Each structure stands twice: as C-alpha cells, then as structure tokens.
Amino acid sequence: xxxxxxxxxxxxxxxxxxxxxxxxxxxxxxxxxxxxxxxxxxxxxxxxxxxxxxxxxxxxxxxxxxxxxxxxxxxxxxxxxxxxxxxxxxxxxxxxxxxxxxxxxxxxxxxxxxxxxxxxxxxxxxxxxxxxxxxxxxxxxxxxxxxxxxxxxxxxxxxxxxxxxxxxxxxxxxxxxxxxxxxxxxxxxxxxxxxxxxxxxxxxxxxxxxxxxxxxxxxxxxxxxxxxxxxxxxxxxxxxxxxxxxxxxxxxxxxxxxxxxxxxxxxxxxxxxxxxxxxxxxxxxxxxxxxxxxxxxxxxxxxxxxxxxxxxxxxxxxxxxxxxxxxxxxxxxxxxxxxxxxxxxxxxxxxxxxxxxxxxxxxxxxxxxxxxxxxxxxxxxxxxxxxxxxxxxxxxxxxxxxxxxxxxxxxxxxxxxxxxxxxxxxxxxxxxxxxxxxxxxxxxxxxxxxxxxxxxxxxxxxxxxxxxxxxxxxxxxxxxxxxxxxxxxx
Numbered sequence: 001x002x003x004x005x006x007x008x009x010x011x012x013x014x015x016x017x018x019x020x021x022x023x024x025x026x027x028x029x030x031x032x033x034x035x036x037x038x039x040x041x042x043x044x045x046x047x048x049x050x051x052x053x054x055x056x057x058x059x060x061x062x063x064x065x066x067x068x069x070x071x072x073x074x075x076x077x078x079x080x081x082x083x084x085x086x087x088x089x090x091x092x093x094x095x096x097x098x099x100x101x102x103x104x105x106x107x108x109x110x111x112x113x114x115x116x117x118x119x120x121x122x123x124x125x126x127x128x129x130x131x132x133x134x135x136x137x138x139x140x141x142x143x144x145x146x147x148x149x150x151x152x153x154x155x156x157x158x159x160x161x162x163x164x165x166x167x168x169x170x171x172x173x174x175x176x177x178x179x180x181x182x183x184x185x186x187x188x189x190x191x192x193x194x195x196x197x198x199x200x201x202x203x204x205x206x207x208x209x210x211x212x213x214x215x216x217x218x219x220x221x222x223x224x225x226x227x228x229x230x231x232x233x234x235x236x237x238x239x240x241x242x243x244x245x246x247x248x249x250x251x252x253x254x255x256x257x258x259x260x261x262x263x264x265x266x267x268x269x270x271x272x273x274x275x276x277x278x279x280x281x282x283x284x285x286x287x288x289x290x291x292x293x294x295x296x297x298x299x300x301x302x303x304x305x306x307x308x309x310x311x312x313x314x315x316x317x318x319x320x321x322x323x324x325x326x327x328x329x330x331x332x333x334x335x336x337x338x339x340x341x342x343x344x345x346x347x348x349x350x351x352x353x354x355x356x357x358x359x360x361x362x363x364x365x366x367x368x369x370x371x372x373x374x375x376x377x378x379x380x381x382x383x384x385x386x387x388x389x390x391x392x393x394x395x396x397x398x399x400x401x402x403x404x405x406x407x408x409x410x411x412x413x414x415x416x417x418x419x420x421x422x423x424x425x426x427x428x429x430x431x432x433x434x435x436x437x438x439x440x441x442x443x444x445x446x447x448x449x450x451x452x453x454x455x456x457x458x459x460x461x462x463x464x465x466x467x468x469x470x471x472x473x474x475x476x477x478x479x480x481x482x483x484x485x486x487x488x489x490x
Contacts, residue, residue, distance in 0.1 A: 001027050001028075001029060001044065002019070002023055002027060002028055002029070002044045002045065002046060003029050003031065003042050003044065003045045003046070004016075004019065004028060004029065004030045004031065004045075004046045004047075004048070005031050005032075005033050005037045005039075005045065005046070005047045005048070006030065006031070006032050006033070006048050006049075007032075007033050007034070007035070007036075007037065007047065007048070007049040007050070008049050008050040008051055008052075009048070009050040009088060009092070010032065011088070011089055011092060012030050014089050014092065014093065015030065015048060015092065015096065016028055016030060017114045018093055018096055018097060018112055018114065019046075019096070019100075020114075021097075021100075021106070021108055021112065021114070021417055022100050022104050022106060039062050039064045039069060040064065040067075040069065042064055043064070043066060043067060044064065044065055044066070045063070045064045046061070046062070046063050046064075046096065046100075047060075047061065047062045047063075048060075048061050048092055048095070048096060049061070050088050050091075050092070052078075052084065055077055055078045055079075056075050056076075056077055056078070057075065057076050057077075057078050057084060057087055057088060057091070058073065058074070058075040058076075059072075059073065059074055059075075059088065059091035059092055059094075059095050060072070060073045060095075061073075061092070061095035061096055061099060063096075063099045063100065063103065065103045065104075068103070070099050070102065070103065071099075072094075072095040072098060072099055073095075074091055074094070074095065076091065090142070093112045094112075094142075096112075097111065097112040097144060098144075101144075107388070108144075108417055109145070109146045109148065109149050109388075109417075109418075110145055110146075110149055110410070110417060110418075110419070111143045111144030111145040111146075112143060112144055113143055113145065113410075114410075114412075115410070116409050116410055116411065117409055117410075117437055117438065117439070118153055118408075118410065119153055119156050119157045119160060119407075119408065119437070119438065120438065120439075121139070121143075121153075122135060122139075122153050122154055122156075122157035123157055123160070123161065123164070123438065125138065126157060126158075126161060132154060135150075135154055136150045136151065136154060139153065152405060152408070152421075153408075155404070155405055156405050156406060156407060156408050156421075159404065159405075159406045159429060160406065160407060160434050160437075160438060163429065163431055163434045163435070164434065164435070164438050164440045164441075165440075167440050167441070167457050168441075169442075169457060170224055170225055170226055171225075171226055171227075171228040171260065171441060172220065172225045172226070172227060172228065172441065172442045172443070172444055173227070173228055173229040173230070173231065173431075173432050173435050173436070173441055173442070173443045173444070174227050174229070174230045174231070174252075174256065174443075174444050174445075174446070175231050175232075175233060175432075175436075175443055175444070175445040175446070175447075175450055176209065176213075176230070176231070176232045176233070176237075176248070176252075176445075176446055176447055176450075177233060177234065177235065177445065177446065177447025177448060177449055177450040177467075178232060178233070178234040178235045178236070178237035178239065178240060178447065179192050179193055179205075179234060179235040179447065179448045179449055179471065180192065180193050180194075180195050180198060180199075180202060180205075180234065180235050180236065180239040180240075181193070181194060181195065181234065181235050181236045181239065181270070182194070182195055182196075182236060182239060182270055182272060182273060182308055183306050183307065183308050192234065192235045192236075193235075193471055195239050198471060201471055201472070201475065202239075202240065202244065203244070204475050205448070205471065205474070205475060206240070206244045206247055206248055207247075207475075208474060208475045208478040209248065209446060209447050209478075210247060210248060210251040211478050211479070211482075212446045212447070212478050212481050212482055213248075213251050213252060213255050213256075213446055214251060214254075214255050215479065215482035216255075216444060216446060216482055216485055217255035217256045218255075219482075219485065219486050219489050219490065220256070220257075220444065220489070221256075221257060223489065225257065225442075226257045226258075226259060226260040227256045227257060227258050227260065227261055228260055228261065228262055228263070228431065228435075228441070229261070229262060229263040229264070229265070229431050229432040229435065230252065230261065230263070230264045230265065230432075231265045231267075231432040231436075232248075232265065232266045232267065233265075233267045234267055234269070236267065236269050236270045236273055237266055237267050237268070237269075238266070238267070238268045238269070238270065238273035238274055238278065239270075239273050242277065242278055242281050245278075245281065245282075245285075246281075246285075249285050261286075262431060263288055263289060263430070263431045263432060264286055264287045264288045264289065265287070265288070265289040265290065265291070265430065265432060266282055266287050266289075266290050266291075267290070267291045267293075268282075268290045268291060268292055268317075268321070269291055269292070269293040269332070270293070270307070270308075270309060271292060271294075271309050271313040271314045271316070271317035271318075272308055272309040272313055274292070274317045274320070274321070275320075276320055276323075276324065279320060279321055279324040279326065280324055282326075283324055283325050283326065288328055289326075289328040289329070289330065289359075289430065290321060290326055290328075290329055290330070291329070291330040291331070291332065291359075292314065292317050292318050292321060292329060292330075292331060292357075293330075293331060293332035293333075294311070294314045294331060294332070294333060294348070294351075294352070295307065295332060295333055295334045295337070296333065296334065296337055296340065296344070296348050297311050297314070297333075297347055297348040297350075297351040297352065298311070298340065298344050298347060298348065299311050300339070301337050301338070301339060301340055301344065304337070304338055304339060305337060305338070311351065315351070315355065318331075318355050318357075319355075327358060328358050328359070328428055329357045329358055329359070330357060330358070330359035330360070330361055330422075330430065331352055331355070331357045331359070331360055331361070332361045332362075332363060333348055333349075333352065333360070333361075333362055333363070333394070334362075334363045334364075334365055335362065335363070335364055335365065335387065335390040335391060335394065336364055336365030336387050336390070337365060341386060342386045342389055342390060342393065345390045345393055345394070346393060349393065349394060349397040352397075352401075353397060353400070353401055356401055357401075358424060358425045358428040359403070359422060359423065359424045359425075359428060359429075359430060360394075360398050360401070360403055360422075360423045360424075361420070361421075361422045361423070362391070362394045362398070362420065362421050362422075362423070363420045364387070364391060364418040364419060364420055366411040366412070387418065388418070391418055391419075395421075398423040399423075401423075402425055403423035403424055403425055404423060404424065404425075404426065405421050405422070405423055406422055406423065406424045406429040406430075406433075406434065407421070407422045407429070407430070407433045407434050407437050408420060408421040408422065408437075409437050436453075439453060439455060439462055440455060440457065441455060442454050442455045444485065445465075445467065446467070446481070447467065447474070448467060448468060448469055448470070448471050448474035449467060449468075449469040450466075450467045451464055451465065451466045451467065452464070452465040452466075452467075452485055452488075453465075454485075454488045454489065463488050465484050465485050465487075465488055466484075467481045467484075468480075468481070
C-alpha cells in the first residue's frame with residue numbers, strides 16, 4: 001500500500017492514473033492535507049504539494065520508499081492564469097514520475113503518458129508548425145517517451161494528417177453495431193451476445209436497427225451531411241444471414257447520402273461465419289474492406305480463448321475472400337494471450353506473412369473489467385515477461401510485409417503499458433480507424449452498445465451519445481436512441 005498526500009491541489013485522478021504505472025490501483029490510497037506532512041513516519045508514502053505565489057507556481061514532491069526519501073522541486077512563471085491548472089498537472093506528473101522511475105527502475109517506454117490517443121499531442125504540435133526534430137525532442141523531454149516511441153508517434157501522425165485535414169464538417173462516418181457472436185472470447189469486453197442463446201432476437205434487432213438508421217438519417221440529411229465511411233462491427237457481424245444483411249444494406253442505401261462514400265468495411269472476424277455466398281453478396285453490395293481476424297495462428301490458443309474455429313479455417317476463409325475479389329483485407333492479432341510465448345507469436349506472424357494482408361492490426365492484451373479474464377484474475381505481466389519483445393517482433397514482420405503504422409491507440413489495463421497499432425500498405429489505410437481515433441470527424445453510431453461521437457470543431461468540443469447496451473431494451477426503446485442523437489445534432 002502506498003499512501004499519497006496531496007497538499008494545495010486536488011488532482012486525484014491525474015495522480016492516481018500516473019501511479020497505476022507503478023502500483024496496482026487497489027494499493028493506492030489518496031488523502032488531502034492543508035498543512036505539512038511528516039513523510040518519515042510512513043514506509044511507503046508520496047507527498048505532492050503545489051504552491052502559488054504571485055506569478056510563480058512551485059511543485060514540491062517527496063517520496064519515501066522503504067525509508068529511502070527523495071525529493072523534487074521546480075518553479076515555473078505563469079504568463080497566463082488560465083494555464084495554471086495545465087502547468088500544475090504537468091509539473092506534478094513530471095516530479096512524481098521522475099522520482100518513482102528512479103526508485104522503481106521500471107521500463108516505461110511511453111513515459112508518463114496514460115491517455116488513449118497520444119497522436120493527438122503530435123497533431124497539435126504539427127498544427128503549430130513545429131518541425132519533426134522539435135516534436136521528437138519535446139516528446140522525449142516533456143513526457144519522457146523513449147525515442148523509438150516518439151518516432152512512431154510522428155510517423156503515424158504524418159500518415160493520419162492527410163486523411164484528417166482540412167476538416168470538413170459536412171462529412172461524417174457511420175458505425176453499425178451487430179452485437180452477436182458464435183461464442184464469447186475470454187478477453188472480450190464488447191457488447192456481444194452468444195448466438196446460441198440470443199438467436200431469437202436477431203430478426204427483431206435488425207428491424208429495430210433499420211428503424212434507428214432511417215430516423216437518424218432523416219436528421220442528418222436535413223443538415224446536409226454526407227457519409228465518408230461505413231463500418232459494420234460487433235460482435236461478429238457475419239453471424240447475420242444474407243437475408244438480414246440485405247435488409248440492413250438496403251436501409252443504409254435508401255436512408256443516407258452515400259455520394260461521397262470512400263470506404264465500406266464489414267468485420268468478418270470469425271472465419272467460421274464466412275462462406276463464398278456471403279462474400280459474393282458483400283462484394284456485390286459495395287463492401288470495399290473486410291476483416292478476417294485470427295487473433296492467433298495457434299490452435300491450442302484458439303481453444304483456450306473460446307474461439308470455435310481452427311487455423312486452417314482462417315487460412316481457407318482468407319483465400320476464399322481473395323478468390324471472390326477482396327484485396328483490402330485486415331487481420332487482427334493479439335499479443336499477450338494466455339500461454340503464448342515468443343515462438344508462438346512468431347508462428348502467427350509467419351502464417352500471416354504467407355497471406356500478405358493489406359492491413360494488420362496488432363492488439364496488446366488489455367484485461368477489461370467485463371471480460372472473463374478479469375473474472376479469472378489473470379495477471380499477464382507476471383506470466384509473460386516477453387511482451388515487449390513480442391510487440392517489437394510484430395513491427396519487424398509488418399514492415400517486412402510492406403506495411404507501415406497508420407493509426408494507434410492505448411488502453412487502460414493494457415499489458416506492459418504498451419499500445420495497439422494498425423499497419424497498412426500505402427493507400428490501404430482504414431479511414432474509419434483514423435477518424436474514430438483522432439476525433440476530428442463526427443461518428444454516428446447505431447445499434448445496441450454503440451456510442452456516437454459528435455464533433456464541434458469550431459468549439460473544440462466533442463459530445464458522446466451512448467446507446468443502450470441491453471439487447472431487449474434496445475429493441476423496445478430504439479426511437480429513444482434516435483431522439484438522443486437528435487438533441488445533439490439539431
């Protein structure tokens with residue numbers, strides 16, 4: 001247990017998020033004090049103090065770890081009073097991080113960055129006209145990011161920039177949630193309902209979804225919005241039949257202005273839900289991009305994580321998609337899965353290399369609260385010290401396949417405090433993935449558990465509009481989902 005005393009400020013959230021890089025969340029206890037605190041009385045203790053005198057802001061931090069006391073103090077002149085909170089938070093993070101990293105000797109390549117979208121920082125620097133080396137130096141100096149990660153951020157941001165800017169407020173993206181799966185994987189935290197148990201709801205769900213699409217599109221059409229990308233995700237969307245897909249696609253085509261559509265993705269994630277007839281239907285319906293997601297190319301792991309297909313079926317499904325005429329294919333893989341070692345990751349990458357997809361998305365396992373892994377109290381870092389080597393290996397293989405990093409994000413509870421990263425062949429970047437990450441374009445999301453993100457660029461504001469997760473409730477209250485969006489759009 002580490003005792004944390006905050007004096008002169010109440011940045012509990014920021015301090016705790018930073019401390020979670022070094023401690024388990026349940027071992028952090030935060031208290032407030034208006035006075036001095038005797039740090040020598042505690043074995044493991046951190047004192048963070050902020051003082052403001054005139055235009056001078058001073059951060060003073062002391063750490064006692066196993067009765068070894070270290071301290072840090074820095075003062076900064078405040079040019080604008082509005083900057084005080086931002087500067088104070090930055091100073092606190094710098095001081096606490098420096099002292100703890102010195103004491104704990106923990107390898108943290110992302111420094112004290114805990115946010116989901118670190119590329120946003122680089123985009124801000126680029127918009128200010130900063131040069132490449134200036135950006136790299138600032139990331140390393142101010143955020144303690146290692147050079148390799150700083151270079152990665154800059155490379156990703158440069159590729160994204162061409163898709164994001166200039167911002168066009170009339171363009172939107174559409175996300176459609178199909179929350180059904182053949183089985184539920186042990187790492188999954190998405191709204192997903194096993195088909196065996198919930199198949200009786202599928203037709204009613206598609207009907208309700210079409211109702212939400214129609215009602216939402218009416219609002220968007222009145223505002224002159226054009227759809228740039230469509231992304232049908234899940235769950236596993238390909239659990240739907242062709243008849244159900246036909247109804248859904250017809251409603252999308254009839255409801256939205258698709259004259260500017262650049263990309264139409266369907267996640268065909270599970271190979272056991274794909275056949276030639278369905279793939280031909282997608283091709284005929286204008287789908288331009290699909291995902292066939294192995295997660296691993298090791299049969300023993302597939303069984304362990306709850307997937308009901310084999311590696312052979314994954315390869316067969318991929319070849320079938322190529323035969324039908326799909327060349328923009330993404331494949332997902334996860335590093336850090338239970339029982340997997342470096343050799344098993346290499347096997348997965350060797351098999352994916354033989355297929356040579358246009359996109360490879362590498363996920364670092366995140367232990368989410370809603371997953372079975374969390375219920376099993378699975379602690380991957382203790383079981384897999386090779387996680388950083390695994391991630392480095394995926395980058396080497398991706399670049400050998402002619403893929404370059406084009407979007408990335410990070411998650412809480414992520415193994416090794418690392419990242420998820422999407423690689424793509426030049427010209428085959430997924431526009432939707434970039435837009436959802438960088439939050440410069442409105443994403444209208446429909447279906448159970450879907451979350452719309454409505455962007456107001458002139459105000460530098462984003463409003464989240466969530467849909468109900470529960471399947472039955474969504475079907476019964478679908479009109480309410482339309483009205484929720486209408487409140488923000490009108």
